[in-house]
Amino acid sequence: xxxxxxxxxxxxxxxxxxxxxxxxxxxxxxxxxxxxxxxxxxxxxxxxxxxxxxxxxxxxxxxxxxxxxxxxxxxxxxxxxxxxxxxxxxxxxxxxxxxxxxxxxxxxxxxx
Amino acid sequence: xxxxxxxxxxxxxxxxxxxxxxxxxxxxxxxxxxxxxxxxxxxxxxxxxxxxxxxxxxxxxxxxxxxxxxxxxxxxxxxxxxxxxxxxxxxxxxxxxxxxxxxxxxxxxxxxxxxxxxxxxxxxxxxxxxxxxxxxxxxxxxxxxxxxxxxxxxxxxxxxxxxxxxxxxxxxxxxxxxxxxxxxxxxxxxxxxxxxxxxxxxxxxxxxxxxxxxxxxxxxxxxxxxxxxxxxxxxxxxxxxxxxxxxxxxxxxxxxxxxxxxxxxxxxxxxxxxxxxxxxxxxxxxxxxxxxxxxxxxxxxxxxxxxx
Numbered sequence: 496x497x498x499x500x501x502x503x504x505x506x507x508x509x510x511x512x513x514x515x516x517x518x519x520x521x522x523x524x525x526x527x528x529x530x531x532x533x534x535x536x537x538x539x540x541x542x543x544x545x546x547x548x549x550x551x552x553x554x555x556x557x558x559x560x561x562x563x564x565x566x567x568x569x570x571x572x573x574x575x576x577x578x579x580x581x582x583x584x585x586x587x588x589x590x591x592x593x594x595x596x597x598x599x600x601x602x603x604x605x606x607x
Numbered sequence: 608x609x610x611x612x613x614x615x616x617x618x619x620x621x622x623x624x625x626x627x628x629x630x631x632x633x634x635x636x637x638x639x640x641x642x643x644x645x646x647x648x649x650x651x652x653x654x655x656x657x658x659x660x661x662x663x664x665x666x667x668x669x670x671x672x673x674x675x676x677x678x679x680x681x682x683x684x685x686x687x688x689x690x691x692x693x694x695x696x697x698x699x700x701x702x703x704x705x706x707x708x709x710x711x712x713x714x715x716x717x718x719x720x721x722x723x724x725x726x727x728x729x730x731x732x733x734x735x736x737x738x739x740x741x742x743x744x745x746x747x748x749x750x751x752x753x754x755x756x757x758x759x760x761x762x763x764x765x766x767x768x769x770x771x772x773x774x775x776x777x778x779x780x781x782x783x784x785x786x787x788x789x790x791x792x793x794x795x796x797x798x799x800x801x802x803x804x805x806x807x808x809x810x811x812x813x814x815x816x817x818x819x820x821x822x823x824x825x826x827x828x829x830x831x832x833x834x835x836x837x838x839x840x841x842x843x844x845x846x847x848x849x850x851x852x853x854x855x856x857x858x859x860x861x862x863x864x865x866x867x868x869x870x871x872x873x874x875x876x877x878x879x880x881x882x883x884x885x886x887x888x889x890x891x892x893x894x895x896x897x898x899x900x901x902x903x904x905x906x907x908x909x910x911x912x913x914x915x
Contacts (some may be wrong), residue, residue: 530827536909537913539863540621540667541865542620542865542913561619563667599805
């Protein structure tokens with residue numbers, strides 16, 4: 496059984512979204528399945544656009560990150576495109592997510 | 608002394624195996640050589656040893672860029688002129704980089720390292736050098752691409768580096784973006800065989816915005832966009848579109864290390880003689896709009912700030 500954790504993303508205006516994310520999937524792809532499109536560009540650990548601030552919890556990266564970008568990130572930053580939770584996790588996103596329209600067919604794909 | 612063409616780009620990648628899969632299967636390059644930490648690639652329609660080198664690293668981005676010169680004696684001259692200008696140079700021994708002869712690496716004011724060299728090993732066209740095949744093998748219904756066309760790199764002061772390339776190495780500048788006071792904030796430089804080989808725009812020193820591969824016709828850009836979608840590449844940036852700059856049909860996407868790639872076609876020809884090509888200018892507002900993305904006439908700021 497793959498461990499699953501609650502991941503919460505808080506926007507600067509205080510709005511929050513929260514999803515169950517398995518430790519084998521990235522936070523970005525998990526939220527995408529639920530219709531939340533997080534700010535991103537390369538989605539490959541190379542640009543830093545998706546970085547959020549960890550407020551509580553632990554994570555690990557599923558694929559390599561560019562050290563060049565990691566060093567620019569303040570301590571406690573996480574690249575959401577390649578990070579998976581290792582505990583319940585709350586992060587603060589500097590850029591707001593956008594919401595995809597979800598149809599009744601999307602429900603089939605959702606983890607309830 | 609003449610710099611004659613952009614020959615290759617050497618990239619850092621954070622996972623060599625993932626990157627190999629991308630450049631072989633998505634971009635469609637041939638592997639031409641392998642070392643413990645590097646893989647060398649070439650397109651099917653270029654003869655030289657390589658156009659892309661991947662270096663296994665803890666980071667992504669551009670490691671150095673290779674330009675060919677017209678004569679072996681040019682190397683000594685480039686070394687001397689660059690040092691006189693105040694730039695650092697390093698001699699590269701023959702074979703230090705597989706498949707090419709000795710060279711002179713120059714670190715530009717922008718922080719990027721250019722390797723100037725004369726000799727390259729010739730591996731031949733994929734179709735064969737003796738009674739060649741007429742039809743190249745396709746990859747999933749997509750025609751082979753032609754060649755590595757250009758790079759866009761970033762630095763804090765594009766005008767400064769372009770000045771060196773123009774004045775000392777006879778690069779030509781075909782298009783530029785100007786600030787309201789007329790000063791250059793982005794410049795497209797060429798050694799003559801295409802509208803630009805290397806362009807500099809605002810951003811961190813040493814940064815890479817993208818590398819671009821040229822395909823043979825605009826319909827090929829559509830087919831390659833189809834290929835990206837069919838392979839579920841999650842990192843295609845925007846969709847098929849057109850740049851005002853160079854007038855090309857284009858699509859952007861990322862490699863697994865976060866280095867941005869481009870497939871494009873349709874750049875206008877440049878006469879190829881330094882100082883004989885008149886300059887096309889964009890002001891900043893239009894460069895950010897139609898200059899960049901002609902159909903959309905605007906694009907998210909993250910396109911300009913996402914560099915590896």
